[in-house]
Amino acid sequence: MRTDIFARLDREPEPPKIEAPRMSRHRIALFGGTLAFYVAIVWAVLITSWLVALDWKVMLFRPYQQWPELHAFLDYYVVLGQRGPTAVMVACWLGWRSWRQHTLRPLLVLGTSLLLLNVTVGAVKLGLGRLGPHYATQIGSAEMFAGGDIFPSGHTANAVVTWGILAYLATTPRARRYLSAVSATVSLGVGLTTVYIGTHWLSDVLLGWAAGLLILLALPWFEPLIARTETWIFAVREQWRERRGGARPASVPGGGPQPVLLPQSMAADGGPVAEAVATAAPGPVLPAGHAGAALRARAHTGHPARPGGMPVAPAGVRRPPPHTDRAPRAGSPARPMTGG
Numbered sequence: 001m002r003t004d005i006f007a008r009l010d011r012e013p014e015p016p017k018i019e020a021p022r023m024s025r026h027r028i029a030l031f032g033g034t035l036a037f038y039v040a041i042v043w044a045v046l047i048t049s050w051l052v053a054l055d056w057k058v059m060l061f062r063p064y065q066q067w068p069e070l071h072a073f074l075d076y077y078v079v080l081g082q083r084g085p086t087a088v089m090v091a092c093w094l095g096w097r098s099w100r101q102h103t104l105r106p107l108l109v110l111g112t113s114l115l116l117l118n119v120t121v122g123a124v125k126l127g128l129g130r131l132g133p134h135y136a137t138q139i140g141s142a143e144m145f146a147g148g149d150i151f152p153s154g155h156t157a158n159a160v161v162t163w164g165i166l167a168y169l170a171t172t173p174r175a176r177r178y179l180s181a182v183s184a185t186v187s188l189g190v191g192l193t194t195v196y197i198g199t200h201w202l203s204d205v206l207l208g209w210a211a212g213l214l215i216l217l218a219l220p221w222f223e224p225l226i227a228r229t230e231t232w233i234f235a236v237r238e239q240w241r242e243r244r245g246g247a248r249p250a251s252v253p254g255g256g257p258q259p260v261l262l263p264q265s266m267a268a269d270g271g272p273v274a275e276a277v278a279t280a281a282p283g284p285v286l287p288a289g290h291a292g293a294a295l296r297a298r299a300h301t302g303h304p305a306r307p308g309g310m311p312v313a314p315a316g317v318r319r320p321p322p323h324t325d326r327a328p329r330a331g332s333p334a335r336p337m338t339g340g
Contacts, residue, residue, distance in 0.1 A: 034210055064198060080186055125152070128144055151201070157208040164213075
């Protein structure tokens, strides 16, 4: 017997009815608050405020020297924020979900979020050009517009988006709450790990959290585009299948009258007998213009069938007598001749 765990691995008979999240007032309020926090962090770093001083204090504290026993573990843990490995892991899971639920929405949502992440975070990184702690040149400076690419933290933003997608695509409120807590914990740990190792400032991590959260909150605005893209992909797939399979012959509906071939003498006379025999057997109807030609072409050689299935010789034709003067072949016994 199969348990419920293995039964859930089977493909569902039809796509489930999952309602996509909408841009509610609560979500719009969260988006506006997160955007204000994002702008405030950027402004605080640009004017070299107390946040930059805190960055330098944490950097000079050197956490990797204070707790060196954690370094080996955190070197592997920070991989949970790298774009390549995390995207592959989450794409495999969402790909299985897409196959099981007959829908491309999970994969399309993941692709949309990663595209938004690369565009928004990458543009801010290159535009501000902040140097990291290992490449800082002047103590107390913000190290802005110096050719760097660490502000905001890409590891942190990627962890928020990649693992947050699992909570966004959850089908039940309970699963959404649990996955939200797990994704928040993972992204928080990844951000603090980059500060521990010394690859990012603390303000980089704060801005990375805000950047990833903005993308998750903005995804409902892209749901109509995702739905249209899914419909278009399925339509293209059906067209490709039709072209690959070729034109199929049309099936002939059964139940219609099927003509029976008669000898030329009977077919030529016509009359009620021929008409009754022609309409007796059910079958497909031959197209007009071909039924008469087929009857005339095959009436010369066709023989009416007996009820037992043996053909009847036409009138005036006799079976030739056996050749009694022929000798049997060498090496084969003579067989008795039967018939007249």
